[in-house]
Structure formats: structure tokens, C-alpha cells
Amino acid sequence: MTLRGRLTTAFLVVVLGPVLLGSIFVALTVAMVTRDRVTERLDHAATTVRTGVGAICRQLQAVADAIAVVPGSDRQAVADQMRARGLASDIRIGPTDAGWQDCAHPGTGAADAIAATATSGNLTVTAARQVDADFLGRLTAASGARITRTGRPTPESRELSAGPGQPLRLTLTVRKGDPAFLYAVLPALVLGAALASVAVARWLARTTTRPLGDLAWAADRVAGGELDTRVPIQRPDELGRVAATFNRMTRELQAYVQALTASRDQLRGHLAILGETLSSTHDVHRILPVILRTAQAATGARAGVVLLIDPAGDRLVARCGVGLTGDWDVPDDELTEKSVVIGEGVLGTVAATGEPRRGQGRVGDAEPPCRTYLAVPINAPITADEPGEPNAGPVPLGVLALYDRVGGDAFDDGDLHTLRTFAGQAGVAVHNVRVHEEAQRLSLTDPLTGLWNYRYLRESLRREVERAGRFGRMLAVLVLDLDHFKDVNDTYGHVAGDAVLAEFARRIRLGLREVDFAFRHGGEEFVVLLPETDAYGGAIVAERLGAAIRDRPVSIEGAQIPISVSIGVAVFPEHGDTAQRVLRAADEALYAAKKAGRDTFRPAATSANRPVIKSAVSRNEIDGNFDRQTAVVSGPRPPRRSRGR
Structure with missing residues (x-):
């Protein structure tokens, strides 16, 4: 029955029911007072019996439910209490009696x-009421009819069949009354009918408004954040459909909130990884993939790529990528070969204009294939050169x-804002x-000459000595000092002296291999490390460097400044088994070259009376080995970490 039907029925029962019942009772009592009296009494008795037995069944059900939900340690005590209060004559926890x-x-x-x-789970609790003479006597007293378990059918009796809520087969018998009594009880029956109509009307009203109350209660709980609240569906009517819709809405809302919570937790995790990476390393090859994966997870993108402007400034070179397809689906070590011309395509336009772009469709043959895209520029932090x-x-x-x-959707404004944040990071x-x-x-190089400084000399010398000792190789150490450099400063000035030092350093770099190291030790003193070079090779390099310095004066503002250099040569492990000792031996050899008249080199001696080793290389050989057009420039390179550290 629909809500409208229940409201109409309630109106008819409340307003017309008492009138109709009163009219019927008056008409029937005039014509058939005796027969109807019996029928009424039987009806009344049957109703009373059903109501009484139903009440006892509900009471027993309540007792069983109450015992089933209490903890197991208290269950027997509660059952005893229920029996003591007379709510049940017997309570079984477990299998029931077959006669119940x-x-x-x-x-x-x-x-x-x-x-x-x-x-409750695997537990069964049964509450019972014994059907005995006392039980039947109370029903008899309540119904006004004699009640027996069996009986012969008569006009004054009626048999009640068993059914849900009234499980007993009973026979109700009433005594045939005097018609005069009927007239005495007629007003009472009319009043009872009216009261019954009111009760029915109230019941209908309650059953009609109860779903609305449940719905209001559930809405309040959902508003308070309890999204798992559901409304019980009493009947498949309009209110039932409203309750079903409300339940579906709360389920979808709960799923959406759970998805948002999971997404938030995932984003927090990625941000934590990103923050840890940014704070623990300066390796851009580790930082950029973390930023890309975090941005991909935050926006739900399938693929992504980070490109940086190459030093030449005319192309974007790929540094890392995730999920790329087509020609861009290559191993990580080959991804750096992919590039885009600045100003061309979507990526090139973003780099040239500094404006983000998003859209759908193909972005060009030179870029990764896609259906939708979102690209933002990566800019350095903005700082002012001077205050104000x-x-x-x-x-x-x-x-x-x-x-x-x-999911197939295009990127929205929220994704753009998120990606801008990660691009800023x-x-x-x-x-x-x-x-x-x-x-x-800058901390490891000399600003004037561009060579490595004394700080990096100590680290490099220690590292190279350890490496040579580990692999059984030699290491030549050259200490160089410009001759009469003080006279250059006094005669031409310190600016000219700085220019001489810079030119001297440039010639040293031109005379060395790429694997060699050149350092400014301080003032006009320099140090050169020659890995895997013995004393003979060190002498050749010393002779070649001396010739390169001696043969061409330094031209400064029209003045030709002649310069020369004295060089000391020592070899590890021949002249020292530690970094300090081999450097000291080369320094002592330098002083020996100074005492020998300068503009020459001397190898380190292992004893005081050891003869001085003359160069075994002729000037022609030196000139032939030193080609200024093909010489490899050896200067500061990014510091290398020792493999032993």
C-alpha cells in the first residue's frame, strides 16, 4: 500500500469506523442478539488469546535476544535472573527441546x-514458557472464554489454528448468554470499537511516520560524519524508495571520501619522499625522477617527461621519463639522446614563452605521442641582484x-596548479x-689561473698515491716555480704579474694530458701530478714544460716579458712512500734546480751523493712532442671521488 493509501485508510478508520461499527452493532443486536453475542465473545476471546500469546512470544523473543548479546561469562547469570523475574519458565543455551x-x-x-x-554467531539461545493449566487459566481469565488444548466443535466454541505469533492450537468456548445482557454491554462494545479504531489509526500513523523519522535520524548522523549510516527499508513504497536512494547516496559518498583519503595519503607519502630526496642529495639525476613520479601520482597521469635546456641554449634535452610510448619508449640511458628544438612544438613553445599549455590531440612528431597533455615551464627562483x-x-x-x-579526462585547472607547484620544486x-x-x-679552483687550488691538491695527491699503491703503478710529482717572479712584479707591476701567472698556467695545461692534474700551490709555485708516469716520463714532461715557458716571452701591453721555470721531479714510491714524502722530495728537487742556476729541472735524489740525472731527451725531441695545435687542455674538471671512499 502506498503512503497515500495508508493515510486515506487511517482517515476512514478514525472518522468513519466508530460510526459504521456502532450502526452495525445496533442493527445486528435488534435482529440477532443471541447469536451475535456468542460470535462477538468468541471473536473477542480469539483476539485476546492471540494478543496474549503474541505478547508472551515477543517477551520470550526479547529475553532470548537479551541473553544472546551479553558476554559469555555473564550469560548464565542473566538467564537465571530472567527466570527469577518470571519472564520465562525455562531458558536453554544450545540445542532446544523437541517438545517446544x-x-x-x-x-x-x-x-x-x-x-x-x-x-549470535554459532550460539543459539531459546526462551520458553510452559503450556500448563496455569497458563491456560490466565488466558481464560483474560479472554472470558474457557480455553482447552482439545475439544469437540460446538456453536459456542471456536478452534484457533497455530500460526506465526500464536503457535498453539486452542479451542475457545463461551457460554451462551442472556439477551438482556446484550443490551447492557452494547454501549461498551460501541465504545470499544471506537477505541479500537483510534488505536488502529494511531498504529497506521506511526507506521507511516516512522520511516520519515529514521530518514531524519540517518541524515543527522551523515551530517555528523558517520557515512556508514544506513536507513532500514520497511516497505517498498515511496518512502522505501527514498530510503534506498539515501543509502545509495551515502555509499557513493563514502567511497568518494575513501578515495580522496587514499589519494591524500598517497600524495603525502610522495611529498615526504620528495622532501627527503631534496634535503639529502644534490644529484639532479635522483631529484628529477622523484619530482616526476610525485607529479604523476598527484594528477593521475599515465606518462611524463622532464626536459632541461642544454648549455648551448637552443634545445630541450630529456633527462628522465615515465610511461612514454612511441619513439620515446627507450631505456633511461638512451633517453638523453631525445631533444626538442626550443620554439617548436608544444614543449618548445612552453620553454620559449614561459607559459604553460594543456590540450588534447597530437602534439607533433618530435614529441611523445599522447591523447591529452599538460606542460609547464621549469624556472630558476627569481632573485634580485641588489636590494631594491x-x-x-x-x-x-x-x-x-x-x-x-x-580515466580519459583532460587535465583541469587543479592539475595545472599542482604541476606548477612541482615545476617550482x-x-x-x-x-x-x-x-x-x-x-x-670555486672552492677547489684558483680564480686567477683557473687551476686546481692547494685544497684540492692535498685530496688529489692522497687519492692518486692510494690508487698507485693499490695497483702497483707509479706517480710522478712535479713542483714548478717561476724564476725571478718578484722582479716581474717590481718591474711591470702586479697586474702584469697576474697576467704572467695566468699565461704560465695556460701553457702548463697545454703541455699535459687529459688525465694529468695541474695545481697552483701558492704564489708563483705550481704542482703537476702525472698518473702512471715514471721518473723518465716525468723528466720528459718537465723538459717540455720548461721549453714551452722559456721559448716564448709573455706579451703584455707591448712589452715582452721573458720568463723561465725551475722544476723538481719526484716519483712515488721511488722517492717517497706517502703523499707528504713524495711532495717533499719534489720540493727538495725544486730547490736543487734553483741552486743549479734556475731554468732547469732536477729529479729527486734518494741519497745525498746520488748523481744528478740529466735529461735524456734532446731539444728537437721536446719540440717534436709538444704541438701547440694538437695539445690537450688539462684544467679543472668536476672533482672525482676516490673509488676507495
């Missing part, structure tokens, strides 16, 4: 008791791009790495 009649599912046989059963001085705008470093959002990371590398380079 279940209130909800009555059988056809005779029963010694009526019972109600409750289950306006900055020159963002410095482009590269592009961060994502492709094909999972990438810009800060790349800028910091480059600043760190530059600071490290």
Missing part, C-alpha cells in the same frame, strides 16, 4: 511449551610535461644543484 513450539515457525504437533530463539633592484624575470631551465590522465632543485656545483668548483 517455536513462536515464529510453529509445527503441527502438540507442544509442552512455546519458545522463541535468538542466534628589479629582477630580470624568471630564468628558464626546462619543461615538465604530463600525458594522458588516467624542480626549478629550485636544479638551480640549487647548479649553484652547489659552481660553489664546489
